[in-house]
Amino acid sequence: MDMDKLSNNKNNKGQKMWGGRFSASPNEIMQEINVSIDFDKRLALQDIKGSMAHSSMLEVQGIITKEDMLQIHQGLEKIKKEILNLSFPFSHEFEDIHLNIENRLKELIGDAAGRLHTARSRNDQVATDFRLWVRDYLDNFELQLTELMKALLQKADENTDTIMPGFTHLQSAQPVTFGHHMLAYLEMFNRDKSRFSDCRERLNECPLGAAALAGTSFPIDRNFTSSTLGFSKPMANSLDAVSARDFALEALSAANICATHLSRLSEEIVIWMSAQFQFITLTDAFTTGSSIMPQKRNPDAAELIRAKVGRISGALVSLTMVMKGLPLAYSKDMQEDKEPVFDAFDSLDLGLKAMTGMINDMQPNKEIMKAAAGNAFSTATDLADWFVRKINMPFRDAHHITGKIVALAEHKGVTLDELPLEDYIKIEPKITKEIYSVLSPESSAKSRVSYGGTAPSEVKKQVKAWNNILS
Numbered sequence: 001m002d003m004d005k006l007s008n009n010k011n012n013k014g015q016k017m018w019g020g021r022f023s024a025s026p027n028e029i030m031q032e033i034n035v036s037i038d039f040d041k042r043l044a045l046q047d048i049k050g051s052m053a054h055s056s057m058l059e060v061q062g063i064i065t066k067e068d069m070l071q072i073h074q075g076l077e078k079i080k081k082e083i084l085n086l087s088f089p090f091s092h093e094f095e096d097i098h099l100n101i102e103n104r105l106k107e108l109i110g111d112a113a114g115r116l117h118t119a120r121s122r123n124d125q126v127a128t129d130f131r132l133w134v135r136d137y138l139d140n141f142e143l144q145l146t147e148l149m150k151a152l153l154q155k156a157d158e159n160t161d162t163i164m165p166g167f168t169h170l171q172s173a174q175p176v177t178f179g180h181h182m183l184a185y186l187e188m189f190n191r192d193k194s195r196f197s198d199c200r201e202r203l204n205e206c207p208l209g210a211a212a213l214a215g216t217s218f219p220i221d222r223n224f225t226s227s228t229l230g231f232s233k234p235m236a237n238s239l240d241a242v243s244a245r246d247f248a249l250e251a252l253s254a255a256n257i258c259a260t261h262l263s264r265l266s267e268e269i270v271i272w273m274s275a276q277f278q279f280i281t282l283t284d285a286f287t288t289g290s291s292i293m294p295q296k297r298n299p300d301a302a303e304l305i306r307a308k309v310g311r312i313s314g315a316l317v318s319l320t321m322v323m324k325g326l327p328l329a330y331s332k333d334m335q336e337d338k339e340p341v342f343d344a345f346d347s348l349d350l351g352l353k354a355m356t357g358m359i360n361d362m363q364p365n366k367e368i369m370k371a372a373a374g375n376a377f378s379t380a381t382d383l384a385d386w387f388v389r390k391i392n393m394p395f396r397d398a399h400h401i402t403g404k405i406v407a408l409a410e411h412k413g414v415t416l417d418e419l420p421l422e423d424y425i426k427i428e429p430k431i432t433k434e435i436y437s438v439l440s441p442e443s444s445a446k447s448r449v450s451y452g453g454t455a456p457s458e459v460k461k462q463v464k465a466w467n468n469i470l471s
């Protein structure tokens with residue numbers, strides 16, 4: 001226990017907001033394990049918003065007087081300013097954000113503050129605050145993903161006919177276009193975006209008014225608070241309203257999938273940046289040097305984004321474990337719901353920004369990519385397809401004969417388009433010199449015109465379609 005906490009405790013007057021039936025103040029360790037203000041202060045603005053809506057509703061319904069409502073609003077506005085200019089006196093003494101704000105309100109406006117908590121409990125209050133907080137982040141992720149998609153689209157547009165090797169098993173497979181590769185990620189991030197928006201839709205029901213767990217006998221208007229706070233409707237079951245955290249689990253799941261996509265792209269950036277590949281260049285703006293090896297230019301941002309999946313999926317597991325055994329309704333375990341979400345969402349927010357920056361910064365080394373695309377017999381499938389198309393060979397036979405040709409080329413140490421026609425003819429007499437027209441990586445890529453394929457003509461169509469959506 002540090003000095004700070006000890007001195008806090010010394011000043012504790014022992015009178016908790018919930019302390020009516022208690023005659024002694026809590027043990028220091030009880031206090032320490034119970035306090036959440038150090039992290040739930042992040043809900044401050046949402047808490048004020050919720051209290052504004054609640055007190056307005058209480059006044060409209062005749063549960064508190066207009067005078068009290070106005071005093072509460074003035075006090076809350078003042079508190080909001082204090083929060084924003086960092087002068088709010090957060091204190092361990094008052095446990096959490098709800099009691100810190102209510103206590104400050106009491107200091108500022110006196111007795112009227114005590115009326116704010118009518119027909120409300122911290123259980124529906126925290127559920128509302130947390131939903132509002134997660135909702136803000138979901139909206140932020142949708143915006144960030146749109147920015148990232150625009151960056152990828154821009155790179156795709158500039159590289160519809162930039163040839164690179166496509167890989168399976170990280171072995172050269174068939175030539176593809178760099179634009180096509182960029183659009184593959186754009187598609188993934190678009191699905192991430194729709195997962196966040198689906199999640200927002202289900203999240204967007206208002207728990208406020210569920211009170212502790214059973215609802216209230218005061219004549220509240222839950223539709224009023226729900227619509228004031230931008231929710232689509234009040235949650236229909238008060239037990240569910242205070243107990244549900246699936247909105248946070250769902251948001252974390254979507255974040256986890258999105259982080260996985262960011263990580264896969266990061267992994268490619270790391271590979272492409274290596275001296276062995278040199279497929280891309282990142283400028284000084286998005287690389288770091290080594291303190292010992294002067295030649296180094298490291299893609300640290302990509303590595304860190306790749307690593308952040310660990311924290312984000314850890315957060316998902318962590319909250320799942322907190323929730324999985326809890327009976328209805330509220331249990332204090334649920335206070336542990338926030339930190340994993342805060343950490344995961346901060347990490348994703350930063351990861352999305354860093355990835356957008358890197359994509360904007362990245363330049364493909366077109367010549368190196370193209371040369372690599374011609375290596376490793378990457379047009380062997382084109383050769384097999386030629387047999388099928390031109391001499392009506394069944395694909396399985398074509399595959400077999402192509403395999404023999406590849407073995408011969410490998411033996412001679414040449415690429416398929418360097419292998420002399422006599423060698424081809426020795427293996428398959430029906431081969432003509434026309435074959436050379438399908439053996440270059442460009443013609444290979446160009447030929448893949450099926451819908452969604454890698455041909456520049458197809459990629460241009462996709463770029464156009466995405467331009468219409470994103471601009």
Ligand code: ARG
Nearest residue numbers: 036096122123126330334335
């Ligand atoms: N700080 C608490 C939390 O985050 C607020 C709710 C407390 N409710 C209660 N019944 N003690 O969960």
